[in-house]
Amino acid sequence: MVDLAKVEFAENPEPRCPCVLLLDTSGSMGGTPIASLNEGLKTFATSLMGDPLAAKRVEVAVVTFDSAVRVVQEFITADQFQPPILNADGGTDMASGITKALDIIEARKTQYKSNGIAYYRPWVFMITDGAPNAGYEAAAQRIKSDEQKKRVAFFTVGVEGANMELLEQVAPRKPLRLLNLNFNEMFVWLSTSMQRVSQSKPEDQVPLPAAGWGTV
Amino acid sequence: MQPKTWNVAGASVIGSSHLKLGLPCQDAHDYAVHGEFLLAAIADGAGSAAKAEIGSKIAANAARGQLLNFCTNATVDAKASEQAVLDALEAARRALEEVAIKDGVSLREFATTLIVLIASRSFMAVAQIGDGGVVGCWEGELKTLTRPPIGEYINEVTFLTSDNYRDHIQLAANYPCPERIAAFTDGLQMLALQYPDGEPFGGFFKPLFSLIAEGDEDKKLTAQLEEFLSSQRLNERTDDDKTLLLAAHTG
Numbered sequence: 120m121v122d123l124a125k126v127e128f129a130e131n132p133e134p135r136c137p138c139v140l141l142l143d144t145s146g147s148m149g150g151t152p153i154a155s156l157n158e159g160l161k162t163f164a165t166s167l168m169g170d171p172l173a174a175k176r177v178e179v180a181v182v183t184f185d186s187a188v189r190v191v192q193e194f195i196t197a198d199q200f201q202p203p204i205l206n207a208d209g210g211t212d213m214a215s216g217i218t219k220a221l222d223i224i225e226a227r228k229t230q231y232k233s234n235g236i237a238y239y240r241p242w243v244f245m246i247t248d249g250a251p252n253a254g255y256e257a258a259a260q261r262i263k264s265d266e267q268k269k270r271v272a273f274f275t276v277g278v279e280g281a282n283m284e285l286l287e288q289v290a291p292r293k294p295l296r297l298l299n300l301n302f303n304e305m306f307v308w309l310s311t312s313m314q315r316v317s318q319s320k321p322e323d324q325v326p327l328p329a330a331g332w333g334t335v
Numbered sequence: 336m337q338p339k340t341w342n343v344a345g346a347s348v349i350g351s352s353h354l355k356l357g358l359p360c361q362d363a364h365d366y367a368v369h370g371e372f373l374l375a376a377i378a379d380g381a382g383s384a385a386k387a388e389i390g391s392k393i394a395a396n397a398a399r400g401q402l403l404n405f406c407t408n409a410t411v412d413a414k415a416s417e418q419a420v421l422d423a424l425e426a427a428r429r430a431l432e433e434v435a436i437k438d439g440v441s442l443r444e445f446a447t448t449l450i451v452l453i454a455s456r457s458f459m460a461v462a463q464i465g466d467g468g469v470v471g472c473w474e475g476e477l478k479t480l481t482r483p484p485i486g487e488y489i490n491e492v493t494f495l496t497s498d499n500y501r502d503h504i505q506l507a508a509n510y511p512c513p514e515r516i517a518a519f520t521d522g523l524q525m526l527a528l529q530y531p532d533g534e535p536f537g538g539f540f541k542p543l544f545s546l547i548a549e550g551d552e553d554k555k556l557t558a559q560l561e562e563f564l565s566s567q568r569l570n571e572r573t574d575d576d577k578t579l580l581l582a583a584h585t586g
Binding site: 120121122123124125126127128129131132134171172235237238239240269 | 488489525526527528529530531536538539542543545546549551559560562563566568569571572574
C-alpha cells in the first residue's frame with residue numbers, strides 16, 4: 120500500500136499581503152497619543168506573529184509624516200517586523216505622506232512581479248489627529264484613482280482632535296474615528312483583517328471583523 | 336459484471352482557517368463512472384459568499400449530472416466532449432441562478448469556482464472557471480492541463496457566478512486520455528504546482544498516482560485520501576479547504 124507520507128510539497132514563495140502604516144507624528148500627537156500609538160504598534164507585531172501564515176505573508180512598512188516624511192520601516196515580513204518607537208514633533212505634511220505610501224507600494228509591486236511573487240491587494244492604514252495640509256487634492260485624487268482601479272485599499276483613522284470633515288475629502292472610504300486612543304484594539308482588528316485577507320479569495324470584499332474600536 | 340474502467344477517489348476536507356472562523360467546508364466534488372467514461376466536477380465556494388457551501392455542491396452536482404446526460408444521450412467523441420464540458424459549466428450556472436431566484440437572494444451568495452472533466456479511453460476534456468487545476472500523466476510525463484489563472488492579485492478570482500464568467504473559461508480539450516488524472520482546488524495548488532508557471536511538482540503527484548493505480552477498492556482509496564488531506568503535515572502548509580480527485584485508467 121503506497122504511503123502518502125511520501126508525498127512532497129512544492130516550495131513556492133508565499134504570496135505577500137503588503138500593508139503600509141501611514142502615521143501622523145506631528146507635534147499634536149505628542150504625549151499620550153504617540154505613547155498609545157507606540158504600544159499599539161507592539162500589539163500589531165505580536166498579534167501578527169501569532170498567526171503562522173500571516174507572519175509569513177503580511178509585509179509591513181511604516182511611513183511617518185510631520186513636517187517631513189520618513190520611511191521608518193521598508194516593507195518587511197511580519198515575522199521580522201520590529202515595531203519602531205516614534206516621537207511626535209512638527210507640522211502635518213499629510214499629502215507628502217500619502218504620496219510616499221503609494222509610491223513605495225508601486226515599487227514593491229514591481230519587485231514582486233520581477234520575482235514572480237504573488238500578492239494581495241495592498242492596504243494603506245493612515246492614522247492622523249489632524250487635517251490634510253493645503254495642496255492635498257492631488258494626493259486625494261491619486262487615492263481615488265487607485266481605489267477605482269483596485270490598486271490599493273486606503274483606510275483613514277482619525278484620532279482625538281482630527282478634523283473628520285476634512286479627512287472625508289481625502290479618501291473614498293469613510294474615515295473611522297478612534298475612540299479613547301484605543302490603539303491596541305484597533306491594531307488587533309487590523310492584524311485580524313490582514314490575516315483574513317492573507318487567506319482570502321473574495322471578489323473584492325473581505326468580511327472584515329466588526330470595528331468595535333471606532334465609529335464611522 | 337462490467338470490468339472496471341477507472342479507479343477513482345475523491346475527497347473534500349475542511350481547512351483549519353474555516354474551522355477557526357466557524358465556517359463549513361465550502362469545497363465540493365462529484366464524480367461518476369459511466370461505462371468507459373469518467374465524469375467529474377470539483378468546486379470551491381467563495382469565502383465571502385453566504386451560501387458558498389451550497390453553491391459549490393449544487394454546481395458540482397449539476398455539472399456531473401449534465402455530463403452524465405451527455406454520455407447517455409449523445410454521440411460521445413473528442414469533439415463533442417469539448418462542447419460537453421462547456422455545457423456542464425452552463426448547466427451548473429443555470430442551477431445556481433434557479434436556486435438564487437427560488438431563495439430570493441443574490442446569485443453572488445452562491446459564488447463558487449468549478450472544474451469539470453470528462454475522460455474516456457481515447458480522449459479527455461476539461462473546462463475550468465476560477466482557480467485550482469488539473470494535471471494528467473501520459474507515459475510517466477506530467478502535464479498541467481488547466482491552472483490557477485494569473486490576475487494581478489492572488490485573491491482575484493472569477494467565479495461561476497461572476498457577470499463575465501464566459502470570458503474566463505479555461506478549456507483543455509482534444510487530449511489523448513491520460514493514464515492518471517488529478518483535479519484539485521486552490522487549497523492544494525501551491526503544494527502541487529511550481530509557481531509562477533504552474534508546472535506539476537513531481538514529488539507531489541508521483542505517490543498519489545501510484546496509490547490510485549494500485550487498484551484497491553475506491554472506498555479504501557478515498558479513506559486514505561481523506562486521511563492525507565486531514566494530516567497535520569499538510570495542514571501546516573495550507574489552511575484552506577482542500578479537494579483532491581484522483582483517477583487511474585484501468586485495463
